[in-house]
Amino acid sequence: xxxxxxxxxxxxxxxxxxxxxxxxxxxxxxxxxxxxxxxxxxxxxxxxxxxxxxxxxxxxxxxxxxxxxxxxxxxxxxxxxxxxxxxxxxxxxxxxxxxxxxxxxxxxxxxxxxxxxxxxxxxxxxxxxxxxxxxxxxxxxxxxxxxxxxxxxxxxxxxxxxxxxxxxxxxxxxxxxxxxxxxxxxxxxxxxxxxxxxxxxxxxxxxxxxxxxxxxxxxxxxxxxxxxxxxxxxxxxxxxxxxxxxxxxxxxxxxxxxxxxxxxxxxxxxxxxxxxxxxxxxxxxxxxxxxxxxxxxxxxxxxxxxxxxxxxxxxxxxxxxxxxxxxxxxxxxxxxxxxxxxxxxxxxxxxxxxxxxxxxxxxxxxxxxxxxxxxxxxxxxxxxxxxxxxxxxxxxxxxxxxxxxxxxxxxxxxxxxxxxxxxxxxxxxxxxxxxxxxxxxxxxxx
Amino acid sequence: xxxxxxxxxxxxxxxxxxxxxxxxxxxxxxxxxxxxxxxxxxxxxxxxxxxxxxxxxxxxxxxxxxxxxxxxxxxxxxxxxxxxxxxxxxxxxxxxxxxxxxxxxxxxxxxxxxxxxxxxxxxxxxxxxxxxxxxxxxxxxxxxxxxxxxxxxxxxxxxxxxxxxxxxxxxxxxxxxxxxxxxxxxxxxxxxxxx
Numbered sequence: 001x002x003x004x005x006x007x008x009x010x011x012x013x014x015x016x017x018x019x020x021x022x023x024x025x026x027x028x029x030x031x032x033x034x035x036x037x038x039x040x041x042x043x044x045x046x047x048x049x050x051x052x053x054x055x056x057x058x059x060x061x062x063x064x065x066x067x068x069x070x071x072x073x074x075x076x077x078x079x080x081x082x083x084x085x086x087x088x089x090x091x092x093x094x095x096x097x098x099x100x101x102x103x104x105x106x107x108x109x110x111x112x113x114x115x116x117x118x119x120x121x122x123x124x125x126x127x128x129x130x131x132x133x134x135x136x137x138x139x140x141x142x143x144x145x146x147x148x149x150x151x152x153x154x155x156x157x158x159x160x161x162x163x164x165x166x167x168x169x170x171x172x173x174x175x176x177x178x179x180x181x182x183x184x185x186x187x188x189x190x191x192x193x194x195x196x197x198x199x200x201x202x203x204x205x206x207x208x209x210x211x212x213x214x215x216x217x218x219x220x221x222x223x224x225x226x227x228x229x230x231x232x233x234x235x236x237x238x239x240x241x242x243x244x245x246x247x248x249x250x251x252x253x254x255x256x257x258x259x260x261x262x263x264x265x266x267x268x269x270x271x272x273x274x275x276x277x278x279x280x281x282x283x284x285x286x287x288x289x290x291x292x293x294x295x296x297x298x299x300x301x302x303x304x305x306x307x308x309x310x311x312x313x314x315x316x317x318x319x320x321x322x323x324x325x326x327x328x329x330x331x332x333x334x335x336x337x338x339x340x341x342x343x344x345x346x347x348x349x350x351x352x353x354x355x356x357x358x359x360x361x362x363x364x365x366x367x368x369x370x371x372x373x374x375x376x377x378x379x380x381x382x383x384x385x386x387x388x389x390x391x392x393x394x395x396x397x398x399x400x401x402x403x404x405x406x407x408x409x410x411x412x413x414x415x416x417x418x419x420x421x422x423x424x425x426x427x428x429x430x431x432x433x434x435x436x437x438x439x440x441x442x443x444x445x446x
Numbered sequence: 447x448x449x450x451x452x453x454x455x456x457x458x459x460x461x462x463x464x465x466x467x468x469x470x471x472x473x474x475x476x477x478x479x480x481x482x483x484x485x486x487x488x489x490x491x492x493x494x495x496x497x498x499x500x501x502x503x504x505x506x507x508x509x510x511x512x513x514x515x516x517x518x519x520x521x522x523x524x525x526x527x528x529x530x531x532x533x534x535x536x537x538x539x540x541x542x543x544x545x546x547x548x549x550x551x552x553x554x555x556x557x558x559x560x561x562x563x564x565x566x567x568x569x570x571x572x573x574x575x576x577x578x579x580x581x582x583x584x585x586x587x588x589x590x591x592x593x594x595x596x597x598x599x600x601x602x603x604x605x606x607x608x609x610x611x612x613x614x615x616x617x618x619x620x621x622x623x624x625x626x627x628x629x630x631x632x633x634x635x636x637x638x639x640x641x
Contacts, residue, residue, distance in 0.1 A: 074476045076638040085634075094601045096609070096617075097626055099508060099567060099584065100634040106512040107536045108637055109502035111480060116500055120483055409501050418505040423590030426507065430601070431593060 019165055027203040040212055043363055046147065047339060050129055053144050074112045078104065082422075086429055093430045114314075114403055119410045121342050122311045128339050130362060155361050159210070163360040166208035171257075174201035175264040182267025194268040195246045195299075202242040209236065210364035215244050220371035222247070222330035225296035227289075229322055230332040231394055232304035233312040234345040235352070236359070237334055240367060247302035248292065250285065252276040257352050270298065286321065293327040300330065305387065306407045311344040312336050314401035315394055318387040328374045331390050333398030337366040348410070370397045455526075463527065467534035468553055473639055477533065481526050491523040492516070507588045511567045519572075535563045538636040558623075560635040565622050576617040578602050 026033055085101045129151050177197035184190040206213065221244070222228040228247060230237060235258065241247060249271040253262060262273050272288050274281040292298050305318035312335065323329070336343040341362025345355050359365065372393055377386045395402040460474050469477070482488075484496050497513040498504050506512065516524045516532045524532075534554040552559060568576040568584050581602045589598065609617045609625045617625075 074473070074480060074640060076640060078638070094585065094605060096568075096605065096622065097564075097629045097631075097634065098588070099564060100629075100631070102506055102508040102588070103512060103564065103567070104536065104635065104637060106503050106506045106509060107533065109500050109506070110484075110497065110512075111477065111533065111637065111639075113500050113502045115502065116483070405501060413498070414501040414504045418501075419507060419509075420590050422505060423507050423588060424592050427589040427592035430589070431597070 015165070019162070019169070023166060023207055024169065024204060027207060028200050036207070036210060036212065039210065040364065040366070043340065046151075047128055047363075050127065050144060050147065053141060054127055075108060077108050077112070082425055083429065086426075098426075098430075115405045115409055118310050118314050118316065118403070119348075120311065120346060121344055122313045122338055124338055128341075128363065130341070151363075155363070160361055163208045163210070166204055167356065167360065170201050170204035170208055171261065173197070173204065174261060177201065178265045178268035182264075190268070197268065198242055198246050198265070202239045205236075205239045206243050206365075209239075209359055211240065211243075212364060212366045213240055213243060214368045216368065216370045217373075218244075218371060220330065220373050221245060222300035222302075222332070222371070223328070223374075224298060224300060225293060226300045226328040226330050226374065227293065227322060227325060228300045228302045228330045228332055229305050229318070229390060229394075230302070230334055231312075231315045231398060231400065232306045232309050233334065233336060234309055234343045234355075236343065236345075236365070237304065238302070240334065240365075240369060241302060241332065244369070246299050248272070248299045249302050250274075250289065251304070254352070272301075282321070286325070289322075289325045293325055305391075308407040308410050309345045309347060310407055311346075312338065312400070314403050315391055315398070316403050316405055316407040318391045320383040320387050323377065323383040323387045323390070326377070328376055329386075329390055330374050331372040331394050331397075333368075333370040333372065333394045333400070335368050335370075335398040335400065337368075340364040340366045343367070368398075372397055459527075463530050466527075466554075467530050468537055468555065469530065469534065469639070470641055472641065474530070477530065478526060481529055491525050492529060493523055507590070508567065508584070511584070511587070515563065515567065535560055536635060536637045537639060539632050555636070557631050560631050561623055561626065562619065564631075564635065565619050568617075574619055575614070576606075576622065578606055578615065581605060581617075 022033060022035065082101060086095075086098055129148050174197065177200075178194065181190060181193045181197055184193065228241070230241065238247075238249060246269070248269060249265075251262075251271075251273060253259060253273045253275055262271070265271055266273060270292065272285055272292075274285050289301060292301055303322045305322045306316050307319050308316075310316055341359060341364060343359070343365055347355075350358065375386075375390055375393070377383070381389075392402060394400070455475065455478050460471060463469065463474055464471065481492065484500070485492055486496055486499065487493065494513055494517070497516070498509075503509050503512070516529060518524075518528070531554065537555040539553075539555055539557070565576070566572070568580055570580050570583065571577075582598060585598050585602060593601075606615060606617060609621045611621055611624070612618070
């Protein structure tokens with residue numbers, strides 16, 4: 001019994017020594033030993049092989065079907081406006097056939113809509129040997145199944161314990177580190193230590209997800225006193241960005257594990273956490289942000305103006321608040337490679353811990369981060385127009401679809417005013433002065 | 447942490463739906479995955495709420511009437527079968543269906559069924575007539591607060607007057623069909639489903 005205990009203790013100490021020597025120490029100084037690069041090379045080769053096997057194994061027609069369903073969707077929507085569609089029917093003011101337009105629009109939305117599908121995981125073109133793809137892939141060949149089984153063993157028996165160890169160390173060092181630094185008096189030493197703790201813990205956490213991040217155009221990296229805005233897929237966006245430089249963060253308060261981390265980090269670094277629903281908080285946040293930006297020695301602020309996680313296929317409406325503060329905006333586009341693992345946090349379905357477990361049993365987190373040239377609000381441009389301009393730049397760079405809809409629709413119902421807008425446009429048409437009617441599908445932010 | 451598509455359609459079900467609605471095998475499986483993603487209660491049926499959660503439908507002036515069309519009288523749940531049956535009205539008419547023999551039941555996406563579907567959006571009390579009141583209700587949904595009662599009333603009166611042939615101050619289905627005889631219903635009431 002004692003011998004057994006000793007063996008376990010020995011195994012654990014070897015395990016921790018390895019973790020410490022091969023991962024933690026390099027993290028502190030920001031070095032890489034090339035192990036993760038090797039892992040990625042093997043992984044890419046394996047997935048390429050699997051794709052070829054699947055294409056060979058599945059009957060041609062089925063393969064086409066899989067491809068169609070992943071890339072093209074269910075229907076081809078008619079690209080038309082109310083004016084065109086209804087004017088073509090008209091002799092007089094109202095026609096019984098006017099409802100055809102609304103009917104078809106409605107049915108198209110039922111079959112396929114731009115918004116709700118962005119709040120669930122994106123569909124993959126090819127199977128990545130994880131079970132949780134949207135389309136059910138069935139048995140294809142023995143060899144593929146064997147590789148899949150090996151993959152499961154590697155992911156759950158080797159990678160998961162390693163990553164759990166790292167994540168635990170990373171999260172603890174973040175919480176303990178920032179709490180300790182938080183006890184120091186304000187000053188340059190505190191700032192320097194706080195930065196060190198943030199950087200080191202994010203490096204450890206990125207390794208806990210086998211993160212491979214490619215940063216592009218580093219010359220555009222957000223500078224002190226600026227505001228960094230990025231598209232939002234997951235809370236790990238923060239770690240991904242902090243891995244390459246520190247930010248003061250702004251975001252809503254969370255419960256659970258996220259809440260603990262938030263409360264610890266705010267002691268060391270002037271992050272701003274607020275309650276989503278509190279209007280009072282919102283005014284306070286604006287005031288804090290304005291003060292922060294005015295001080296050119298403070299870390300750049302990181303804001304996700306979508307206000308919610310989107311599944312990394314599109315960019316939704318940017319809330320105008322961040323663009324009213326003034327100062328220089330540093331746009332950042334983040335695009336994850338879904339082939340290696342789904343980074344999207346479907347927060348209505350998974351809590352933080354089960355989301356992290358999903359990530360840690362995936363192959364890896366691979367993503368591209370583009371630093372875009374800084375942007376400032378032009379003369380005569382209002383905050384909404386500026387927000388849209390920044391959003392377009394991010395969407396273009398990241399290869400994401402640009403959507404005018406508010407990401408808040410994930411939780412809230414669409415505002416009645418958007419329907420009223422449609423009614424107004426239709427009314428203009430049937431009382432005869434509809435030539436100037438500009439059909440917007442209820443998408444303009446108020 | 448298993449796969450999302452855990453409940454699959456049985457092949458017999460697909461066959462039956464195929465026969466009833468004319469959708470292809472791959473269309474049915476894709477629409478089924480759409481159905482399950484709308485089904486937030488995860489009980490195999492959709493409620494009115496599930497539909498209302500689609501923003502583009504929620505802003506549609508006739509959204510409520512369209513949603514209603516999925517629910518049989520007095521019911522507030524629709525299963526996949528029923529969902530597909532209603533959607534089938536919007537399947538385009540394919541070339542090989544135009545010259546179909548007259549023996550079988552009329553396909554759901556025929557011109558006449560498409561027109562019937564539109565007619566029922568007006569005919570709320572299902573008495574096979576569109577009364578002035580029913581027409582006014584639909585008009586009001588489409589224009590909101592932007593047009594006065596008098597103006598809307600005169601639009602309704604003119605519409606009924608033009609369509610009404612038997613002098614009952616209402617529009618029967620036959621009269622409805624007559625008014626729309628020149629309209630390309632086949633195209634206007636169809637969605638381009640991909641194969």
